[in-house]
Amino acid sequence: MNWSQLLSSSIGRKIVMSVTGLFLISFLVVHLGINACVFNDLYDATDNGDMFNRAADYMGKTMLIRLMEIVLFLGFFIHIIQGVMLEMENHNKRKIGYQVPVGNKGSKWYSRSMGLLGTILLLFLILHWWHFWIPSRFTHVGLETPIILSNGRMSHDMFLLMKITFSEWWVVIVYVLACISLTYHLLHGFESAFRSLGVHNGRYIKILKSIGIGYSVIVPLVFAMMPISFKMGWIG
Amino acid sequence: MEHKSINLKLKIWRQSNSQTSGSFKTYTVNDVSTEMSFLEMIDVLNEKLISEGSEPIAFDHDCREGICGACSMYINGRPHGPMNETTTCQLHMRAFNDGETIVIEPWRANAFTVLKDLVVDRSSFDRIIQAGGFISVNTGNAVDANSLPIEKSKADASFAAAACIGCGACVAACKNSSAMLFVSAKVTHLALLPQGSPERKIRALNMVAQMDKEGFGSCTNTGACEAICPKGISIENIARLNKEYLMAGLTSEK
CATH class of the missing domain: 1.10.1060.10 (Alpha-helical ferredoxin)
Structure with a gap:
């Protein structure tokens, strides 16, 4: 069995989904850690986003991080393409459906709706790139005036861009809804990824389940608090 | 356990062979003993259909004691019916209520072709x-x-x-x-x-x-x-x- 046979079989493709999924899960921790710096304003009102801007400046100007950005895009690309293909193929495996569907008997709605939740997240991702990634890398719209950070470096004011972006109610609502979708996507995805990689030992599954629930609730919750905090004027 | 007789309405998938498309047909079965197994209830219906000169419902069954894996009905949105860890042949009519409509479908999957009525090719x-x-x-x-x-x-x-x-x-x-x-x-x-x-x-x-x-x-x-x-x-x-x-x-x- 060669690599392409292994990775294109039904189990091989699950393994690809789980490995890319776990990579994206690890990316979210980094993303959350960097962005949570905006909450420094709650402790130090004079900070005015300096801590976050310094973190963003580091991320934008470090070679290793820029290389990882390419790997990250690759991870997103494979996870999305593979996910869409699997969803469509699996859907076609039952050409004639049931009069009375199986429904929630034995499975959770979000476990069966990973394709839908993933599509919502993809649409959100496009909006999210348009809001932050494209301005910071290419167009610099909303980032025209550079600021001087407390470490003396010149940088874009990403904190200000967040403040402006999250001043609109519809943006806040869309971001919160995306975070809710992320919670449900992760509630299934986190545990399922480990199962796909062959973790069958009951003791470990139990631990991973608990970590998965904690992760799926806490990470999107902290992300959701960012637009809410800007809109409510708690920070910024 | 209390013995009862119930009347049922059955909505069953009928399909004459794998080449044709099928449809649901509705049947009424009266005076079903709650102590009958699900397959016995279908047997009763088939006796009636045969005596009327119509085609009986084809379904897979063999041991009728839950070990052969032949029975395969999808009952009211659940394979093998409403009971946990129970095959269709071991499902009893006490699991249903008087006047209930039961929808019976074959297994649905491209890999399982419907051969006739409720029989699929496994x-x-x-x-x-x-x-x-x-x-x-x-x-x-x-x-x-x-x-x-x-x-x-x-x-x-x-x-x-x-x-x-x-x-x-x-x-x-x-x-x-x-x-x-x-x-x-x-x-x-x-x-x-x-x-x-x-x-x-x-x-x-x-x-x-x-x-x-x-x-x-x-x-x-x-x-x-x-x-x-x-x-x-x-x-x-x-x-x-x-x-x-x-x-x-x-x-x-x-």
């Missing part, structure tokens, strides 16, 4: 088993019982997996029409035992390859299969098959 399962191949055992005189030591917990887990009767309810319940619970039960059953360990890797690879060839979907760990399995096969087996397959695939020489 020979794809047989081909997966065949793909698993033989196991090497020493022949000669009969060996003493228990001469091959097997850890009790492993023997129990293997036996639990071997309880799979290959009815196909897991495929019928899965949103992806995946046969992973079946294949994983068959692979696990032998993977935990010293017998057949020389072919352990090739067995996992070949059975999964055949499963893919037969047109089953892939597993997304939703858990519906485990919940409806009449033999209580655990979804843990699927993770074990994933491990078996991954290890076999990664260590393959070619």
Whole structure:
């Protein structure tokens, strides 16, 4: 069995989904850690986003991080393409459906709706790139005036861009809804990824389940608090 | 248990052969004893249909004691009906109420062609088993019982997996029409035992390859299969098959 046979079989493709999924899960921790710096304003009102801007400046100007950005895009690309293909193929495996569907008997709605939740997240991702990634890398719209950070470096004011972006109610609502979708996507995805990689030992599954629930609730919750905090004027 | 007679309305899928398209037909069955099994109730209906000169409903059945895996009705949105860990043949009419409408459908999956009414072709399962191949055992005189030591917990887990009767309810319940619970039960059953360990890797690879060839979907760990399995096969087996397959695939020489 060669690599392409292994990775294109039904189990091989699950393994690809789980490995890319776990990579994206690890990316979210980094993303959350960097962005949570905006909450420094709650402790130090004079900070005015300096801590976050310094973190963003580091991320934008470090070679290793820029290389990882390419790997990250690759991870997103494979996870999305593979996910869409699997969803469509699996859907076609039952050409004639049931009069009375199986429904929630034995499975959770979000476990069966990973394709839908993933599509919502993809649409959100496009909006999210348009809001932050494209301005910071290419167009610099909303980032025209550079600021001087407390470490003396010149940088874009990403904190200000967040403040402006999250001043609109519809943006806040869309971001919160995306975070809710992320919670449900992760509630299934986190545990399922480990199962796909062959973790069958009951003791470990139990631990991973608990970590998965904690992760799926806490990470999107902290992300959701960012637009809410800007809109409510708690920070910024 | 109180004995009752109930009247039922049955909405059953009728299809004359695999080439034609079918449709639902409604039947009324009166004075059904609650002590009848589900299949006996269908027998009663078929007697009536035959006496009226119409075609009886074709359905699969054999042992009628829950061990052969032949019965295969999808009843009210659940393979094998409403009871947990119960095959259709062991389902009794006391599980239903007087005046209830029961919708009966065949297993639905591309890999399971409807042959007639509620009968589906499950020979794809047989081909997966065949793909698993033989196991090497020493022949000669009969060996003493228990001469091959097997850890009790492993023997129990293997036996639990071997309880799979290959009815196909897991495929019928899965949103992806995946046969992973079946294949994983068959692979696990032998993977935990010293017998057949020389072919352990090739067995996992070949059975999964055949499963893919037969047109089953892939597993997304939703858990519906485990919940409806009449033999209580655990979804843990699927993770074990994933491990078996991954290890076999990664260590393959070619």
